[in-house]
Amino acid sequence: MRTRLTVRGNAVQPLLLMFPFGLLVVAVILDVFHALGAPRLLGTLAYCTIVAGLLGGALAAAAVWIDTMAHRAETPQLLLDLAVLVIFTVIVLLRMRTPDRTALLGVLLVELLGLGIAGASAWCDAGGRPARRRPG
Secondary structure (H helix, E strand, O other), rough: OOOOOOOOOOEEEEHHHHHHHHHHHHHHHHHHHHOOOOOHHHHHHHHHHHHHHHHHHHHHHHHHHHHHHHHOHHHHHHHHHHHHHHHHHHHHHHOOOOOOOOHHHHHHHHHHHHHHHHHHHHHHHHHOOOOOOOOO
C-alpha cells in the first residue's frame, strides 16, 4: 500500500483501519454468541462495540480521504471503507429500536455482510490481488 500519511516514517492508515475492523469483528462474534443463547448483556456489549468501531472508522476514513487526495490512486479503497461505515451505521440505527440494543437474525446477517466487505477492503488494502489461473 502506498501512503503519504506517516508518523516517524510509519504509515498511519493501516493502524487506523485495523482497530475499527477488530472492534467490528468482536461485535459480530458477540452477536453470534447472543444468537446462540448467551445473555442479553453480550448483545448490548456488541452494540457499544459497534459504536466504538464507527468512531474509529470515521477517523480511519478521514485518514484514507487525506491520503486519497494526496495521490488519487486509492478511490475504490475509500469507497469500500465508506460502504462498511454506512452498513454498520444502519445496523446501529436498527438496533436502537430494541430496548436492550440486541440484534435480531436479519440484523446479524447484515452484520456478517458488512464484515465480509470490511474483510475484502482490508485484503485489498494489504495489496491482495485475485490469483490468476495458469492455462493448461
